[in-house]
Amino acid sequence: MNNAVLHVSDVQKSFGGLRALTDIELQVEKGKTHAIIGPNGAGKSTLLNVCIGRLPPDSGTVTFDGHLITGRPPYEINQLGVARVFQTPEIFPDLSLLQNVMVPAFAKRDGTFRMSALSSLEKETDLRDEAEKLLEDVGLLQFYAKLASSLSRGDKRRLELAMCLIQHPKLLLLDEPTAGMSRHDTNRTIDLLKQIKERGMTKVIIEHDMHVVFSLADRISVLAQGKIIAEGTPDEVRGSPRVQEAYLGGAH
Numbered sequence: 001m002n003n004a005v006l007h008v009s010d011v012q013k014s015f016g017g018l019r020a021l022t023d024i025e026l027q028v029e030k031g032k033t034h035a036i037i038g039p040n041g042a043g044k045s046t047l048l049n050v051c052i053g054r055l056p057p058d059s060g061t062v063t064f065d066g067h068l069i070t071g072r073p074p075y076e077i078n079q080l081g082v083a084r085v086f087q088t089p090e091i092f093p094d095l096s097l098l099q100n101v102m103v104p105a106f107a108k109r110d111g112t113f114r115m116s117a118l119s120s121l122e123k124e125t126d127l128r129d130e131a132e133k134l135l136e137d138v139g140l141l142q143f144y145a146k147l148a149s150s151l152s153r154g155d156k157r158r159l160e161l162a163m164c165l166i167q168h169p170k171l172l173l174l175d176e177p178t179a180g181m182s183r184h185d186t187n188r189t190i191d192l193l194k195q196i197k198e199r200g201m202t203k204v205i206i207e208h209d210m211h212v213v214f215s216l217a218d219r220i221s222v223l224a225q226g227k228i229i230a231e232g233t234p235d236e237v238r239g240s241p242r243v244q245e246a247y248l249g250g251a252h
């Protein structure tokens with residue numbers, strides 16, 4: 001695939017005697033949404049952690065946008081344009097929603113952020129306008145002055161999404177972005193992620209909810225027991241007997 005922005009090649013990862021990832025090959029095309037699905041414990045989060053530098057692979061390489069990123073620290077990979085929404089939201093609980101969204105943009109622009117600079121955030125009117133727009137996009141603008149700790153788990157994930165989007169990443173990695181959300185909020189998040197696709201951002205999404213996967217994915221890779229057992233368009237994956245047997249339980 002010539003237009004691949006993310007290229008995972010021959011990656012292996014074990015935890016002690018457990019082989020979490022075996023012979024992983026993954027190419028994610030620029031501007032596309034690539035879903036990684038698979039049963040619990042298949043290795044999906046491990047693969048994402050390898051891609052963002054949180055876990056070193058035992059062997060193999062990850063290339064992003066022409067840069068070899070294997071072994072680089074997470075902040076360097078982030079500076080290259082990779083952002084991630086985590087399974088457990090990583091937010092600043094004691095800051096307001098608006099401050100939460102402004103801090104990553106400020107840190108990215110200036111290379112660092114100190115809490116002592118918090119008061120000067122208020123003067124960043126352009127950033128503030130953008131942060132408010134993103135809070136509106138994720139449906140949280142009405143709570144902009146509240147502390148992030150007061151949000152429900154689903155709302156914290158939407159806040160974290162806004163914190164990623166303000167960094168204008170080239171690649172957005174989403175680990176179960178709709179977990180803990182109501183169906184209404186899930187559909188709202190799907191609509192938001194579709195809009196982001198229209199803006200040309202590449203996305204990798206791990207998701208258990210097949211409604212979300214089939215609403216968003218251009219391509220799907222199926223992981224089972226640390227191996228990619230199928231890869232293709234949603235229709236190809238849906239029709240694959242191997243996937244139905246290994247992942248969907250045959251009857252589905």
Ligand SMILES: Nc1ncnc2c1ncn2[C@@H]1O[C@H](COP(=O)(O)OP(=O)(O)OP(=O)(O)O)[C@@H](O)[C@H]1O
Pocket residue numbers: 015018020038039040041042043044045046047
């Ligand atoms: N830090 C770790 N130390 C030891 N084992 C780990 C570690 N992280 C993951 N594992 C194991 O590696 C395997 C893959 O885990 P991983 O979390 O990547 O799966 P997953 O597909 O994301 O699962 P889920 O859908 O439940 O989040 C599992 O057997 C898990 O117990």
